[in-house]
Structures are given as C-alpha cells and as structure tokens.
Amino acid sequence: xxxxxxxxxxxxxxxxxxxxxxxxxxxxxxxxxxxxxxxxxxxxxxxxxxxxxxxxxxxxxxxxxxxxxxxxxxxxxxxxxxxxxxxxxxxxxxxxxxxxxxxxxxxxxxxxxxxxxxxxxxxxxxxxxxxxxxxxxxxxxxxxxxxxxxxxxxxxxxxxxxxxxxxxxxxxxxxxxxxxxxxxxxxxxxxxxxxxxxxxxxxxxxxxxxxxxxxxxxxxxxxxxxxxxxxxxxxxxxxxxxxxxxxxxxxxxxxxxxxxxxxxxxxxxxxxxxxxxxxxxxxxxxxxxxxxxxxxxxxxxxxxxxxxxxxxxxxxxxxxxxxxxxxxxxxxxxxxxxxxxxxxxxxxxxxxxxxxxxxxxxxxxxxxxxxxxxxxxxxxxxxxxxxxxxxx
Ligand code: TGC
Ligand code: FAD
Numbered sequence: 001x002x003x004x005x006x007x008x009x010x011x012x013x014x015x016x017x018x019x020x021x022x023x024x025x026x027x028x029x030x031x032x033x034x035x036x037x038x039x040x041x042x043x044x045x046x047x048x049x050x051x052x053x054x055x056x057x058x059x060x061x062x063x064x065x066x067x068x069x070x071x072x073x074x075x076x077x078x079x080x081x082x083x084x085x086x087x088x089x090x091x092x093x094x095x096x097x098x099x100x101x102x103x104x105x106x107x108x109x110x111x112x113x114x115x116x117x118x119x120x121x122x123x124x125x126x127x128x129x130x131x132x133x134x135x136x137x138x139x140x141x142x143x144x145x146x147x148x149x150x151x152x153x154x155x156x157x158x159x160x161x162x163x164x165x166x167x168x169x170x171x172x173x174x175x176x177x178x179x180x181x182x183x184x185x186x187x188x189x190x191x192x193x194x195x196x197x198x199x200x201x202x203x204x205x206x207x208x209x210x211x212x213x214x215x216x217x218x219x220x221x222x223x224x225x226x227x228x229x230x231x232x233x234x235x236x237x238x239x240x241x242x243x244x245x246x247x248x249x250x251x252x253x254x255x256x257x258x259x260x261x262x263x264x265x266x267x268x269x270x271x272x273x274x275x276x277x278x279x280x281x282x283x284x285x286x287x288x289x290x291x292x293x294x295x296x297x298x299x300x301x302x303x304x305x306x307x308x309x310x311x312x313x314x315x316x317x318x319x320x321x322x323x324x325x326x327x328x329x330x331x332x333x334x335x336x337x338x339x340x341x342x343x344x345x346x347x348x349x350x351x352x353x354x355x356x357x358x359x360x361x362x363x364x365x366x367x368x369x370x371x372x373x374x375x376x377x378x379x380x381x382x383x384x385x386x387x388x389x390x391x392x
Contacts, residue, residue, distance in 0.1 A: 004038040006030075006091065006267055011301045017308055018080070025062075025081045029088035032061050037092035041215055042353045045093070048210065050175060050217040054096060059130035063089060063100045065108040072112065072120055073128030080311035083256035087307075090257030091264045094363035095216030097257045102171045103127060105250035107134030107180050110192050114234040114242060123178060123194065135176035135204075137167035137221040138243050144169075145376050146391075148240045152183040152223065154193065161233065163193065163226040169370070173219030174206040180234075181221060182243045192234040192242055201226040212366040214359075248324050251371050252314060255327035256307045258367060259300065261360045262335035266296045268355055269342035276347075283345070292341045299334045306330060322384035329377035336364040 008030070015023065036057050044051045058064060066082040068074025075081075082104070090097035108127050111119055126132040143149040152165025163183060173179070179195045195202055201224040210218060237245070270293055273284030283289050310327050313319040339361035343350035351358050368374050376391075383389045 004034045005271065006034070006038075006264060009263055009266060009297055009300055010304075011297050012305065014304050014308060018084075021077070022080055022084055025077060026084040026088060029061055029063070029085045030091070032057060033088055033092040037089070037096055038356075041093045041096070042356070042359065044215040045095070045359050046214070046353055048208070048214040051096070051215055052175065055099075055130040055133065058089075058096075058100060059128065061085075064103045064130060065112075065124065065128045066104060068104070068108050068112055068124060068128065073125035074108070074112075078311075079252070079314040080308070082253060083307055083311050086253040086257040087260035087263075089260070091260035093215055094257065094261055094360070094367050095213045097253070097260075098171050098213060098216045099133075101250045101253045101257070102136055103134050105253055106136035106246050107178070109249050110136075110180050110234060110242070110246050111194065113245070114192060114237040115194075116235055118231065119194065119234065127178075132177040133172055133175050135170050135172040135179045135221065136243075136246070137170055137173075137179050137181040139167060139169050141166065141168050145373060147182070147243065148190075150182065150184060150190070152181070153185070154183050154191075154228065155186060157227075160230060161193065161228045163195065163223040163228050165223050167221040169207070170204075170219055170221050171213075171216055171370075173204045173221055174217045176204065179204075179221050180246075181223070183223075189238050190240055190242065191238045193228050194232040194234070195221070195223070195226060195228060196232075199226050199228065210366075212362045212364075214362075244321070247371055248321050251324050251328040252310065252319070254367060254371055255310065255324065255331045258328075258331035258335040258364065259303050259307060261364060261367075262296070262300050262303070262331075262338045265335070265339045265342035265357050265360055266293070266300055268357055269293065269296070269345040272346050272349070272355075289345060292345055296338045296341065299338065303327075303331050303334050320384075322380055325372065325377040325380040328371065329374055329381075332364060332368045333374060336361065336368055339364055 062075030065074035066077045070076040111123050138147050154161040154163045177197050181193050181195050203222045204219050207218040274282050276283045343357045379390050
C-alpha cells in the first residue's frame with residue numbers, strides 16, 4: 001500500500017470539545033496505527049491472514065479494556081477515549097477494531113460487570129495484556145438476529161456443567177484462549193460461561209472464503225459434552241439482557257469506529273481528487289466530484305457530532321440502548337455509502353490495494369451486519385419511538 005498520508009477531517013473544530021487526555025489518547029493511537037497497522041494491513045487482508053503480531057501493541061496502547069479499571073489491568077479511561085481509540089483503529093482496518101471490540105466489550109466487560117472478584121482477577125489482567133485473546137459466542141446457525149431462540153445449553157452435573165451446542169460467525173474464535181459463551185440452563189434461562197481452550201470437546205474451526213473482514217479471524221465455537229467448572233459461570237446477571245448489555249458497549253465502539261473508516265475514505269478521495277488530472281484539470285475541479293466530497297464531509301461531520309454527544313451521555317451513564325443503536329446504524333451506513341462513492345472517485349485505482357478504500361468498503365459489509373443488522377437497529381428505533389416492537 002502507498003504510504004499513509006492520512007489527515008483527519010475536523011470541519012466543525014470538534015477537537016475543541018475534547019479534553020487534553022482525549023487528544024493524547026487519540027493522537028497516540030493514530031501514531032501507532034500509522035506505524036504498525038497501515039504498512040502491513042493490505043497484505044494481511046489480501047492473504048486473509050490474522051495479524052497476530054499486532055496483539056502486544058494493541059495491549060500496550062490500552063486498546064484492550066480502555067474503560068476497565070486500572071486495578072484489573074484496564075486503562076481506566078472514559079467512554080470518549082474508548083470511542084476515539086476505536087475510531088483511529090478502524091481508520092486502519094475494521095478487522096483490527098473488531099479484535100479490540102470483542103476483547104474489550106464482549107469479553108472483558110461481561111467478566112467485569114457480571115463476574116465475581118475471583119473471575120475478574122483470574123481473567124482481566126491477562127486479557128488486558130494480550131496474554132489471552134477472547135471471543136464472544138452468541139450467534140448460532142439458526143439464531144442470528146433472534147439470539148433469544150438459542151439452543152446451546154448446559155446441564156448441572158453436580159460438580160460441573162455439561163455444555164453442548166455450537167456458535168457460528170465468531171470473531172477471534174480460531175485464536176481465542178477463552179470464550180464468553182451464552183447458553184441456556186435446564187429452565188431455559190440464558191447465562192454466560194467462560195470456556196477455556198483445552199477443555200475436552202471444545203473446538204474452534206475457522207470460517208474461510210470471506211470477502212470481508214479478511215484480516216480478522218472468524219470461526220465457530222463447537223461444544224461437544226464440554227465439562228465446564230462451576231466457578232466459570234458468570235453469577236451476577238442472567239437472561240437475554242446480559243449479552244445484549246455487552247452489545248451496547250460494543251455497538252458504541254462501532255459507532256465511533258465506522259467514522260474512522262469513513263474519514264480514511266474521504267481523506268484518500270480528497271487527496272486523489274487534487275492530484276488526478278483529466279481533461280486538463282484536477283478531477284476535484286469538476287462539480288460532480290465536488291458534490292461527492294461536499295456530501296461526504298457533511299455526513300462525517302454530522303456523525304462526529306452524534307458520537308461525541310453519545311460519548312458524553314455514556315460518560316454520564318445516561319445513554320440508552322436505543323440511542324446507541326441509532327448511532328451504530330447511522331455511522332456504519334454513512335461510512336459504507338462514503339466508501340462506495342470514494343471508490344468511484346478513484347476510477348480504476350479504486351479497486352486496487354494501493355489504496356485502502358475497497359478494503360474498507362468490503363469490511364463495512366460485515367460491520368453493517370454484525371452487532372445487530374441495519375434493519376434490526378431501525379426496528380429498535382421504531383420500537384423506541386412508537387412503543388411497539390415490530391420484530392415478531
Ligand atoms: P427483548 O424481549 O426485546 O429483550 C430481552 C431482554 O433484554 C433486554 N434488552 C437489553 N438489555 C441491554 N441492552 C440492550 N441493548 C437490550 N435490548 C433488550 C430487554 O429489556 C429484556 O430484558 P428483560 O429483563 O425484560 O428480560 O428481546 P427480543 O428477543 O425481542 O430481541 C430484541 C432484539 C431483536 C433487539 C435483540 O435480540 C437484538 O438486538 N438482536 C440482534 C442480535 C445481535 O446484535 N447479535 C450480535 C451478536 S455479537 C456480534 O455480532 C459481535 S461482532 C463483534 C466484532 O467483530 O466486532
Ligand atoms: P439473520 O438474522 O438471518 O438476518 C437475515 C436478514 O433478515 C437480515 O437482513 C436481517 O436484517 C433480516 N431480519 C432478521 N430478522 C428480522 C425482522 N424481525 N424483521 C425484519 N428483518 C429481519 N456473532 C457473535 O455472537 N459473536 C461474534 O464475534 C460475531 N462476529 C461476527 C463477525 C462477522 C464477520 C460476521 C459477518 C458476523 C459476526 N457475528 C458474530 C454474527 C452477527 O452478529 C450476525 O451475523 C448478525 O446478528 C445477523 O444474524 P444472521 O447472520 O443470522 O442474519
């Protein structure tokens with residue numbers, strides 16, 4: 001890939017709304033992405049390989065558990081810092097941001113929020129340092145948008161639980177050391193269990209042939225009479241609200257992350273439009289290309305304002321699940337539309353790995369689907385404003 005010349009768009013001077021700590025975190029993450037992610041990511045995406053060597057660096061910059069308290073190995077930062085980190089990392093690649101979202105919000109968060117002190121002490125420091133990589137098993141072959149129907153289950157065998165079932169489309173699965181798995185007990189109540197690699201009957205086959213998130217490893221979690229120690233059940237929350245509560249945190253990170261992908265596409269297209277000459281002029285001098293760029297920066301600015309405000313609400317513990325859904329849906333849809341327009345602005349070069357746009361565009365097709373599809377988030381907003389759930 002050509003060298004990383006990224007310059008962040010800030011049309012409404014939103015940096016003025018950020019604290020010194022926010023700016024430090026944002027700039028340190030940006031510098032790390034320029035140094036360690038952009039030089040290698042295209043090659044890994046082209047080969048559909050997981051850049052495992054990035055894990056120590058991600059841990060070092062605090063991207064594993066940014067808002068988890070320092071006593072458990074987290075960075076102890078606020079929600080806006082977490083958002084800014086996800087923005088910068090997804091500016092590099094959605095797959096790398098996925099690895100962080102899963103580790104922080106879908107593995108560390110439930111252990112922190114729903115686990116007991118022994119579980120926090122056992123797992124969180126190792127997850128924060130990158131010694132352990134985690135995965136989150138909610139989706140099943142026949143239960144995606146409707147996770148409440150899951151059939152993965154466990155039985156109380158006296159001194160242990162016996163876990164059976166299968167999860168699919170699981171980020172990090174092929175490389176994970178631990179998995180937070182959602183399964184039903186004998187009364188059909190959903191609980192979270194921490195399953196460790198090496199437990200007999202637990203396998204993680206990789207999912208191949210993806211055209212999207214190629215630098216993120218995806219797989220299945222298969223449980224064939226896995227004996228799970230009783231102390232691995234997360235005791236402090238059960239029911240479908242438990243996994244959905246983790247999704248609130250991950251969706252918040254995605255709302256910020258997708259803005260990063262959009263910023264990279266816009267910045268690339270803007271630079272190209274000033275350099276590429278056709279009919280004796282830079283293509284950026286033609287009205288049709290200016291329309292595209294003007295609309296892109298308008299949409300990016302609106303999304304930046306939205307996620308910043310959501311971050312303020314989240315810091316004040318006032319953000320609702322429906323507000324988070326709206327921002328996740330808006331940011332990803334905006335980013336995907338910008339990626340498609342930006343790709344066209346580069347003409348033939350738009351499909352080349354010399355530029356990051358096509359990779360962002362393909363990645364965003366997963367991002368618009370996981371953590372709740374575009375349609376499901378629309379229905380969540382619809383339910384919030386009308387009081388009627390149209391899911392079923
Ligand atoms: P419903 O009856 O509405 O709710 C069941 C219980 O959950 C509570 N709840 C929430 N709690 C916290 N946060 C939320 N966002 C919540 N949404 C609902 C609700 O209050 C209720 O609690 P209680 O105490 O009354 O029982 O549930 P439903 O079955 O009708 O489903 C609602 C629906 C469709 C919105 C939900 O199932 C949904 O969000 N579906 C989408 C599934 C999804 O997002 N899956 C993501 C899998 S993980 C993933 O994709 C990771 S990708 C990671 C990466 O690589 O970055
Ligand atoms: P379905 O639920 O079958 O939906 C198919 C279509 O029907 C969609 O367009 C949907 O919007 C629509 N639809 C469904 N229900 C309704 C309705 N009531 N009304 C209107 N339309 C509806 N899951 C995890 O648990 N952990 C992970 O780490 C994880 N990582 C992922 C990584 C990748 C790369 C991908 C692609 C997925 C990942 N997922 C993960 C799974 C992801 O969350 C699901 O794919 C997603 O929730 C959608 O489920 P589904 O694919 O079964 O689609």
